[in-house]
Amino acid sequence: MKTRPYFTRKNLIAIALAIFFAFILLFTGLCIDGNHSIVSKKNPINMIALALNFKVIEAGVGGFLCLILVGIYVAVFACSIIYEVRYAITNNKKLTSAKMIITYVITFISCVLLSLGLGLVIQSPLTKEDLINNLLFVGQSVILALIIYAILFLFIGAILLLVVNFLLVDKPFKFFKKANDVPEFNEDENDENDNVKNSFDADGNLTGNLTGVNSSSAPSANGLNVASSTNDEVQKVESLDDREKVFPTLSLIDNKYDGYANETFESDDITLEQLCNDFRNYLAHDEKLYFDIDTIRIFISGFAASHFMILEGLSGTGKSSLPRYFASFVSANVLFLPVQATWRDKTNILGYFNDFSKIYSETDFLTTLYESNYNPDQIYFFVLDEMNISRVEYYFADFLSVLEFPESEWKMRVMQLPYNFIPPAKLENGNISILNNVYFVGTANKDDSTFSIADKVYDRAITIDFENRNAPFEVKEKTNKIHLSASKLHSLYENALLVKENQMSDEDYNKFEVITNYIYDEFDVTFGNRILTQIDTLVPTFIACGGKKEDALDFILSRKLLAKLEGRFEEYVKNSLKRLLVLIEKTYGKNVFARSEKEINKLIRKL
Numbered sequence: 001m002k003t004r005p006y007f008t009r010k011n012l013i014a015i016a017l018a019i020f021f022a023f024i025l026l027f028t029g030l031c032i033d034g035n036h037s038i039v040s041k042k043n044p045i046n047m048i049a050l051a052l053n054f055k056v057i058e059a060g061v062g063g064f065l066c067l068i069l070v071g072i073y074v075a076v077f078a079c080s081i082i083y084e085v086r087y088a089i090t091n092n093k094k095l096t097s098a099k100m101i102i103t104y105v106i107t108f109i110s111c112v113l114l115s116l117g118l119g120l121v122i123q124s125p126l127t128k129e130d131l132i133n134n135l136l137f138v139g140q141s142v143i144l145a146l147i148i149y150a151i152l153f154l155f156i157g158a159i160l161l162l163v164v165n166f167l168l169v170d171k172p173f174k175f176f177k178k179a180n181d182v183p184e185f186n187e188d189e190n191d192e193n194d195n196v197k198n199s200f201d202a203d204g205n206l207t208g209n210l211t212g213v214n215s216s217s218a219p220s221a222n223g224l225n226v227a228s229s230t231n232d233e234v235q236k237v238e239s240l241d242d243r244e245k246v247f248p249t250l251s252l253i254d255n256k257y258d259g260y261a262n263e264t265f266e267s268d269d270i271t272l273e274q275l276c277n278d279f280r281n282y283l284a285h286d287e288k289l290y291f292d293i294d295t296i297r298i299f300i301s302g303f304a305a306s307h308f309m310i311l312e313g314l315s316g317t318g319k320s321s322l323p324r325y326f327a328s329f330v331s332a333n334v335l336f337l338p339v340q341a342t343w344r345d346k347t348n349i350l351g352y353f354n355d356f357s358k359i360y361s362e363t364d365f366l367t368t369l370y371e372s373n374y375n376p377d378q379i380y381f382f383v384l385d386e387m388n389i390s391r392v393e394y395y396f397a398d399f400l401s402v403l404e405f406p407e408s409e410w411k412m413r414v415m416q417l418p419y420n421f422i423p424p425a426k427l428e429n430g431n432i433s434i435l436n437n438v439y440f441v442g443t444a445n446k447d448d449s450t451f452s453i454a455d456k457v458y459d460r461a462i463t464i465d466f467e468n469r470n471a472p473f474e475v476k477e478k479t480n481k482i483h484l485s486a487s488k489l490h491s492l493y494e495n496a497l498l499v500k501e502n503q504m505s506d507e508d509y510n511k512f513e514v515i516t517n518y519i520y521d522e523f524d525v526t527f528g529n530r531i532l533t534q535i536d537t538l539v540p541t542f543i544a545c546g547g548k549k550e551d552a553l554d555f556i557l558s559r560k561l562l563a564k565l566e567g568r569f570e571e572y573v574k575n576s577l578k579r580l581l582v583l584i585e586k587t588y589g590k591n592v593f594a595r596s597e598k599e600i601n602k603l604i605r606k607l
Contacts, residue, residue, distance in 0.1 A: 018078030313466030496544035
């Protein structure tokens with residue numbers, strides 16, 4: 001959807017400077033001509049022209065009409081170029097594309113032809129000598145006006161620089177701003193804003209706890225949570241017109257990328273199996289972290305089946321380190337976000353609009369997700385550390401739902417925009433896109449200080465259980481880090497899915513269903529189409545990572561079905577689990593489904 005262009009304050013300053021030049025041009029023409037009573041013939045500008053050996057020309061009415069038209073079209077040209085640049089930026093078009101360059105050239109030629117063409121056409125009499133003299137008069141005026149304009153610009157600029165710095169002599173000076181700079185606020189104002197939970201949500205409902213605000217307050221018509229519904233306050237909300245103030249950090253990111261994305265990211269040529277082996281060796285050699293190869297294979301192949309992964313288990317087993325070092329190994333971007341016990345909804349992740357300051361409270365999560373839209377070929381990991389210290393199905397529910405949609409519809413509502421408000425370039429209609437270069441990883445501890453994770457969360461995620469630390473092993477050669485782009489990773493996944501030998505056959509499904517049907521009959525636990533889709537994706541990519549089909553199915557069985565039997569203490573469960581062990585060994589052989597057998601034996605010991 002195209003966004004309507006608008007002029008910034010910098011643009012208006014540039015237009016004002018162009019108009020100022022037009023007036024200097026006309027005044028210079030008057031001084032050069034000197035054939036009238038308005039300006040003396042012996043004026044300083046005329047003397048400069050004579051010193052430059054400019055030809056003395058009596059321009060007359062025709063010459064000045066031509067000069068006036070040139071001055072007018074200088075201002076028109078400035079307005080047109082600035083409008084075209086703003087159009088490109090607000091609609092995410094490349095400023096130096098062939099189409100935009102042609103537009104600039106056509107605008108320049110049109111302004112030149114219209115200014116000089118109209119000026120010459122209205123000459124009377126239209127003689128060759130008059131045409132040459134008028135063109136020479138205009139050219140000399142432009143050259144001298146540029147010299148005078150540069151001198152005045154430097155002189156006036158120096159005075160303004162002195163005055164401004166004199167007035168702000170005790171304040172810090174920053175020439176460059178980084179994209180992650182945060183606006184400075186009054187300390188007292190921060191304390192007040194931190195206590196305010198007024199925010200936007202997709203449905204325009206109040207989110208969070210309101211402190212110091214009447215509980216009867218309701219959202220206004222445009223979706224903003226305001227303390228009252230008076231017309232004056234609604235008018236204030238609707239008057240938001242400066243996106244640099246409302247979204248300061250997102251606007252800085254727009255400026256950093258000039259409004260258009262970096263479409264490609266450097267990538268090395270590597271296979272999935274090489275990626276798994278090299279990453280495991282890198283962890284062992286450089287970071288002294290040791291994982292069994294199947295855990296690494298599941299971790300890498302799991303992102304093909306779901307963009308959401310849960311690393312669950314005991315503290316100190318490397319859950320947080322795994323995504324951190326993988327991002328470092330493949331040159332990806334990673335954001336660690338410690339989950340807080342007070343998190344209740346998506347505003348804790350995406351931020352909220354502060355009604356008092358009229359500024360959106362931008363979180364690190366929001367700004368990093370926003371910047372990922374400018375780097376669609378770079379991999380981004382968002383790690384929710386200790387994600388079950390609050391209820392995952394509360395604050396992450398919207399993300400879980402969105403990730404169920406087709407990739408083209410992965411959009412999160414940040415805020416309901418007021419009428420006529422132009423948002424940051426990548427915040428289309430108040431929504432932020434989640435591209436397929438983004439992956440979410442949650443780490444979860446199993447102790448009394450955390451909440452249990454709902455089955456609907458487990459079903460949507462690929463969950464890896466970390467039960468113990470692995471034995472160290474020696475790696476003699478150092479493994480260098482690589483560059484892996486999102487497009488390269490996706491192509492590795494897609495190529496793995498195309499290998500027929502890696503795909504699930506009817507025989508594989510029939511064999512696996514013997515186990516799953518028994519679990520359904522005995523325990524009333526089964527899975528739906530979502531997990532079947534994950535099987536179709538995970539199994540081929542796991543094999544491409546160097547694993548076996550039975551190990552992938554063993555992982556699915558243990559994490560998607562057997563894990564749901566935790567906490568079942570009915571009398572029949574123990575005997576049914578024993579019969580399940582026998583059935584698995586009969587169907588696949590002893591110790592083939594090692595994960596599942598270990599999980600079943602653990603459940604039996606608890607009964």
